[in-house]
Amino acid sequence: QLQLQESGPGLVKPSETLSLTCSVSGASVISHPYRWAWIRQPPGGGLEWIGTIFSSGTTYYNPSLMSRGAMSFDTSKNQVSLNLISVTAADTAIYFCARRNAVTTNAIAHWYFDVWGRGTLVSVSS
Amino acid sequence: DIQMTQSPSSLSASVGDRVTVTCRASRDIRAYLAWFQQKPGRAPKPLIYAASSLRIGVPSRFSGSGSGTDFTLTISSLQPEDSATYYCQQYVDYPLTFGGGTKVEIK
Numbered sequence: 033q034l035q036l037q038e039s040g041p042g043l044v045k046p047s048e049t050l051s052l053t054c055s056v057s058g059a060s061v062i063s064h065p066y067r068w069a070w071i072r073q074p075p076g077g078g079l080e081w082i083g084t085i086f087s088s089g090t091t092y093y094n095p096s097l098m099s100r101g102a103m104s105f106d107t108s109k110n111q112v113s114l115n116l117i118s119v120t121a122a123d124t125a126i127y128f129c130a131r132r133n134a135v136t137t138n139a140i141a142h143w144y145f146d147v148w149g150r151g152t153l154v155s156v157s158s
Numbered sequence: 159d160i161q162m163t164q165s166p167s168s169l170s171a172s173v174g175d176r177v178t179v180t181c182r183a184s185r186d187i188r189a190y191l192a193w194f195q196q197k198p199g200r201a202p203k204p205l206i207y208a209a210s211s212l213r214i215g216v217p218s219r220f221s222g223s224g225s226g227t228d229f230t231l232t233i234s235s236l237q238p239e240d241s242a243t244y245y246c247q248q249y250v251d252y253p254l255t256f257g258g259g260t261k262v263e264i265k
Contacts, residue, residue: 069254078245078256078257078258078259079194079202079245079247079256079259080256081253081254081255081256084252084254092252092253094253094254095159095253096253128201128202132249135207135208135211137207137208137211140189140208142189142190142192142207142208142211142249143249144192144204144207144247144249145192145194145202145204145247146204146207146213148201148202148203149201150200150201151201
């Protein structure tokens with residue numbers, strides 16, 4: 033059974049870099065055709081997609097991040113990483129990792145977030 | 159970006175009531191829409207994909223409908239365990255975007 037577990041520093045100072053990892057068990061992070069994503073949720077707020085990395089390493093990011101985000105794999109640890117540079121208080125949120133998997137319906141592939149981690153809270157404060 | 163607008167932002171209903179949540183996309187997303195349920199302190203749980211396909215294990219009282227720009231999540235007979243916030247999400251194009259959420263409370 034696929035399980036995702038996020039880990040991170042909990043507290044980051046403004047202007048520093050936030051580094052998070054998502055440890056995956058039950059599947060290889062480079063298994064085709066899975067895609068992996070980071071999604072965040074400010075306290076009391078809604079959900080915001082941060083970015084997606086394909087098993088090939090291709091990445092897509094939310095333009096709202098202003099090019100501050102970078103996702104990568106650590107295949108030796110079967111992890112997906114997120115680095116977010118130059119953080120501010122606005123980056124305070126619960127960060128979730130999730131898998132995008134395709135289900136074919138009427139010959140159309142539907143890539144939706146089918147498995148989520150429990151999330152990790154990151155606060156940005158001096 | 160495709161904007162996803164949910165209404166209402168919150169509602170209160172009694173056990174056994176039929177509850178409807180709507181989601182409108184700012185442009186045609188065909189049926190590339192998912193619905194999630196989130197309870198406090200938990201990760202979102204996928205309920206529906208492809209606008210109307212119920213994920214295995216999700217109770218049949220949940221249903222989804224719509225295509226194009228207007229979508230609906232219906233709970234046919236509200237149960238106490240359905241108290242949660244519900245989100246729609248489009249996945250036709252990047253950036254992937256979510257609706258603002260609808261908080262469903264039990265009277």
